[in-house]
Amino acid sequence: MKEFFIRLLRLLFGLFLYAFGIVVTLNAHIGYAPWDVFHVGFAKTTGISIGTASIIAGAVIGIVAVLLGEKLGLGTILNMVLIGIFLDLILRLSIIPQAGNFVLGTIMLIIGLFIIALASYFYIGSAFGAGPRDSLMVALTRKTKLSVGVCRGTIELLAVFAGWMLGGMVGFGTILSAFAIGFCVQTTFKLLKFDAGEIQHETFGATFKKLFHNEEEQLMEEPVSKDN
Numbered sequence: 001m002k003e004f005f006i007r008l009l010r011l012l013f014g015l016f017l018y019a020f021g022i023v024v025t026l027n028a029h030i031g032y033a034p035w036d037v038f039h040v041g042f043a044k045t046t047g048i049s050i051g052t053a054s055i056i057a058g059a060v061i062g063i064v065a066v067l068l069g070e071k072l073g074l075g076t077i078l079n080m081v082l083i084g085i086f087l088d089l090i091l092r093l094s095i096i097p098q099a100g101n102f103v104l105g106t107i108m109l110i111i112g113l114f115i116i117a118l119a120s121y122f123y124i125g126s127a128f129g130a131g132p133r134d135s136l137m138v139a140l141t142r143k144t145k146l147s148v149g150v151c152r153g154t155i156e157l158l159a160v161f162a163g164w165m166l167g168g169m170v171g172f173g174t175i176l177s178a179f180a181i182g183f184c185v186q187t188t189f190k191l192l193k194f195d196a197g198e199i200q201h202e203t204f205g206a207t208f209k210k211l212f213h214n215e216e217e218q219l220m221e222e223p224v225s226k227d228n
Helices: 002-028 034-046 050-067 074-093 102-125 132-144 148-165 172-191 204-221
Strands: none
Touching: 002 034, 002 074, 002 102, 002 172, 034 050, 034 148, 034 172, 050 074, 050 132, 074 132, 074 204, 102 172, 132 148
16 A cells, blocks of 8 residues: 555656646747647637646547557546646746747756656656557557557647647747657656666556455454454
8 A cells, every 4th residue: 555655646746747847848938849739729729728628638538549449547547637737737826937038948948848758757657557648659559550659740740730720839849849858758767767668557447456455455354353
């Protein structure tokens, strides 16, 4: 049980840090990352918050991934909900200033990407399952037999195009994000000596069974008190 809560705290911290990194990249104001182009465009068109747009998009993507045969984890579910909630909270608090020029914006964007990479270390390391967008990428790779790179690139290009049509900001930052995020993640994981490929993610069903099965075992092992 102690191990479960340590992993859960790691997951929650990773998701908060992920949202924090996204806000830094948004406030760089030189073009949003591919999925954020869509979230912002969706939010502008519908009049909802960016966080709510992220939650709705994540939920729809998660459902599609399930229909394509992917099994979701607790981390997938919390990813759908909490990143959006944290996004709105951080944006509402206005604790991260907006960049005033292109150079500062570029620096902020790179910092934001490294924050997202560090968040991925905590989030993936919790082993509670991949996020909905990653689950969709894996599902499409399995179904189409195309490479991960092709599937991920196609998904993100579609997200950028749809977001741009809805009014999301596309710019130099969009291109930089698409190419630099891999480098930031690889560098961060290497510095922390973390191999994401060694992580065995739990499905939601496995986590539920482990958690409640352990509780049943503990109850059965407790001595029964007798009245004198």
